[in-house]
Amino acid sequence: MLLHVGGWERSDRNELFDTMFRQRKSVFHDEKGWDVKVVDEQFEIDEYDRDDTAYLMSFDGSGGLAGSIRLLSTATPHMMSGPFGQMFPQVSFRSPAIWEATRFVALGGRLQPNGVSTAACELLLGMCRFGLDHGVGHITAVYDAGMARLYRRCGLTHVELGRHRTAEHGTIFVGLWEISPALEASILAATGLESPCLAPTTRAA
Numbered sequence: 001m002l003l004h005v006g007g008w009e010r011s012d013r014n015e016l017f018d019t020m021f022r023q024r025k026s027v028f029h030d031e032k033g034w035d036v037k038v039v040d041e042q043f044e045i046d047e048y049d050r051d052d053t054a055y056l057m058s059f060d061g062s063g064g065l066a067g068s069i070r071l072l073s074t075a076t077p078h079m080m081s082g083p084f085g086q087m088f089p090q091v092s093f094r095s096p097a098i099w100e101a102t103r104f105v106a107l108g109g110r111l112q113p114n115g116v117s118t119a120a121c122e123l124l125l126g127m128c129r130f131g132l133d134h135g136v137g138h139i140t141a142v143y144d145a146g147m148a149r150l151y152r153r154c155g156l157t158h159v160e161l162g163r164h165r166t167a168e169h170g171t172i173f174v175g176l177w178e179i180s181p182a183l184e185a186s187i188l189a190a191t192g193l194e195s196p197c198l199a200p201t202t203r204a205a
Helices: 014-031 118-133 145-153 181-191
Strands: 002-006 054-059 065-073 098-106 138-144 159-166 170-178
Touching (some): 002 118, 014 054, 014 065, 014 098, 065 118, 098 118, 118 138, 138 145, 145 170
Antiparallel strands (some): 002 054
């Protein structure tokens, strides 16, 4: 199952958000060794985890959180206008029609026919459908070579806008995806997903 959750729901879904932030700390701080903010020695949370932030979350068959991705409008402060801007000074976005995807986490589990976890495939399909549902024309992301291979296996085609070489993490890329029904169809064909629907968040009256 795939769910769209708004950052403003954090107080109502505290346990779910805590699980996501723990998973992010495990992946980005513990495994990858990135210089990220760690809160209370167990959560990876930064200034971009705001009320207006959108999250996509994938759940396994038992209802456990299997992965997540964070989405930010580039019309608001985002990582490309902050820390990533130092890596790619020639790339700049500021538009409600361009969103930024960061903090992609997909745990192990069941694989799709392309050899990629169901959670990862669902999150990428959900990213495309979020864009289609919300009038987003493009989504940008910063990624490494491993993620570039994953994107290809999941049917995502994009424009590479720049590269940055780091001693710690090798080559880092910035790309731009055009959100369209054609991209959705490409992801479905590559992943073998049975078109799971993206359950939207609901704001209380």
